[in-house]
Every structure is written in C-alpha cells, then in structure tokens.
Amino acid sequence: MLARVRKANERFLPGHLVFGPTHVVLGVNNFCNLRCMMCDVGTENEETNFGANLVGAKTRYMPLDLFERIVAEMKAFCPDAHLALAFTEPLAWPLLDDALAHAREHGMHVSITTNGLLLERHADAVANGACKYLSVSLDGPEDVHDRIRRRTGSYARAVAGIQSVAAKKDPPRISVYCAISEFNVGALRQFLRDMSGLPLERVGLLHNIFVTGPQAENHNRLYDGDLHATPSNVFLSDPAKIDLELLSAELSEIAATEYPFPVVIQPGLTARPDLEVYYRKPEVFIGRRCIDANRMIMIDSDGEAIPVHGRCFRFPIANIRNKSLAEIWRHPKLAEMRRALHRAGGLLPACSRCCSGFGGAIPKNTAVV
Numbered sequence: 001m002l003a004r005v006r007k008a009n010e011r012f013l014p015g016h017l018v019f020g021p022t023h024v025v026l027g028v029n030n031f032c033n034l035r036c037m038m039c040d041v042g043t044e045n046e047e048t049n050f051g052a053n054l055v056g057a058k059t060r061y062m063p064l065d066l067f068e069r070i071v072a073e074m075k076a077f078c079p080d081a082h083l084a085l086a087f088t089e090p091l092a093w094p095l096l097d098d099a100l101a102h103a104r105e106h107g108m109h110v111s112i113t114t115n116g117l118l119l120e121r122h123a124d125a126v127a128n129g130a131c132k133y134l135s136v137s138l139d140g141p142e143d144v145h146d147r148i149r150r151r152t153g154s155y156a157r158a159v160a161g162i163q164s165v166a167a168k169k170d171p172p173r174i175s176v177y178c179a180i181s182e183f184n185v186g187a188l189r190q191f192l193r194d195m196s197g198l199p200l201e202r203v204g205l206l207h208n209i210f211v212t213g214p215q216a217e218n219h220n221r222l223y224d225g226d227l228h229a230t231p232s233n234v235f236l237s238d239p240a241k242i243d244l245e246l247l248s249a250e251l252s253e254i255a256a257t258e259y260p261f262p263v264v265i266q267p268g269l270t271a272r273p274d275l276e277v278y279y280r281k282p283e284v285f286i287g288r289r290c291i292d293a294n295r296m297i298m299i300d301s302d303g304e305a306i307p308v309h310g311r312c313f314r315f316p317i318a319n320i321r322n323k324s325l326a327e328i329w330r331h332p333k334l335a336e337m338r339r340a341l342h343r344a345g346g347l348l349p350a351c352s353r354c355c356s357g358f359g360g361a362i363p364k365n366t367a368v369v
Helices: 002-012 049-055 064-077 096-105 142-149 154-166 188-195 213-222 244-255 272-280 325-329 332-343
Strands: 023-027 082-087 109-114 133-137 173-179 202-206 263-266 296-299 305-307
Touching (some): 023 064, 064 096, 064 325, 082 096, 096 109, 133 154, 154 173, 173 188, 188 202, 188 244, 244 263, 244 272, 305 332
Parallel strands (some): 173 202
C-alpha cells in the first residue's frame, strides 16, 4: 500500500515529494585508478556533466566526519534508505574500512560498486557484514577487459578480489556488470563462460549509456541553464561503431543459454531492429520515465549534492554541511527538475540513453555501474 502511495506522489506531485530517498549515493573521492576507454573520467573529458559530477569535487577524499554526518542525516530522515558507495572508485578511498565499520555500527545497508582493482586488499572490510551488495564492473574476457581499462592485470586482480571476498565468513551478495561497447562485442559469450566459475548472484550486460553531441544540442535548444546537457561517453568510444548484427546474434544466443547465474540484459534489447534504434537513433526514447529522480540523491567528497547520481545533470544545489538531507531532498532546484521531467512525459532529450530511464538504475539494490 505504501509503495502505491509513493508512486502516486511521484507521478502526480513530483515537485512535492512526501517520501525521502531510497538510495543515497556517495562519491567518496574525485579520481579513478583506471582509464576506461568508454568513460569520460578515463578519457579525461572532465568538463562533461558525467565527468564533472565524478571528479569535479575539490576534496580528494571525503573526510570521515563528513561521512559520519551523512550517516546521521540518513538515520534521521530516511533510516531505511540504502547507502551506496559508487563513485569514483570507492576502494581507493583510504577511509573505506573505517567508514564501513561506522556504517555497520549504525545499522546501515551498504552497497559498493567497484572496478575491483583493490578488492582483494579490502576483502576483510567488505565482508563480515559490512557490505550487503557488491557490484564489480568488468568489460569482458581478460585481454578485452585489460585493453578497455588500459591496465594489464586489472582483470586478474578483480577476479582474485571476488574470490577472496566470497571466501570470507559473511560475504556480500556479489554481482558483475559489463558495459557493452564496440570493444567487447563478439566476446560477451566467452565473458559469461569465464564468469561461470565465480560465485555470482547475477551478471548484467548493460547497453552503452551515452549522450551524443547532436543529442546534447537538441536538448539544450529546449532545456538549458540548470538542465544543460553535454556529450558523454563518446570520446574514445563510439556507440555507432558497434557491429549490430554480431551483437544481436550474440545477445540472442546468450538469452537462450542457461548459466549458473541469471543474466540480465539492460534494457532487454536483442533483436537487430531494436538495437538499430538504440545505437543509431539515440533521439528515440527507449524508456518511459526517470524513476531515480524521485528515489536517489548523490553527495560528492566536498559534501555537495548532485541530482540523482553521477550520470545526471550538474548544477549547484546545496552542501550537506550547511543543509540537512531533508532540505536538500526537497530543494526548489530538485523540485523543478522533477516537474520538468513530469511535464516532458518522464524523460528529457538527454535522458534517452540513461539507465534511470529503463525502469531504474541497475542493480536495484545499489547504484549506477
């Protein structure tokens, strides 16, 4: 009943949300330790919305007192919300072990999304009840992954980390997510075979999340100011170069194959005509509406709030050192963004290939990979 009331509130009064967030996403540092070819941070395009949201903070690491403040605010305003450590690379945060211990002491549900490079080092802290859900981002079989991440050995270290965490007394539920790009199409079946030996809850194959230059221009003719859009994830990676015939055949075979874990294709497109629309006509909406604008808020290592999560728009809201989480959640700028989404039917032009438009960020129990 409560879920239906919440959905009605989000649908009919998006500018006046009665309920608090279901997820608070933290950007605990302003750098990454890998250089992924399909990511704005990895390609050093830090002026984009996505790049700036992830690395635009002035503080290199979130201080522990700020983390503790966020936990206190969550307990006061949204005690059942999920605390997601997702950006930029949380395992590179020197205070991770202390933060997880603090969250565990206060009964917080914590998830971590990581590239896995430092996972083995933090296996004890991540397990033992400190982290409930662990999502590891991998890009394909070992050679493909290392080439995309531009670091030899990164795949092996991530797999070793997964095995180390899984061997602990009280491990989290572990999932792996793979972003589809022109660099790994044709290797996805082998990737799933390689994953089959790991103790995974599920594997997700995620269609590329991107904003093209023409998409951003079209969006900005209608929406600008706080809702200004920029290209994203299209600098060293080009979604239009994906071999759609090969991808369709590969995903169709994967969908018909049984693995030791569920395989989620997000969004669930496998037929060539559907893939043609997704990758060649990004102005056509695939999803229906952004769910996460009414469910998530992100806070960076400075304490600044970012709408929804790192892939969203970038505009100043408030700092949690100066405003409560409740005040931030109901801030007029966020209310206006939610109303703009509602007036547009659920999505804006720059949102057409964002995971939040496909029924919510994947995985449901954590944040955006």
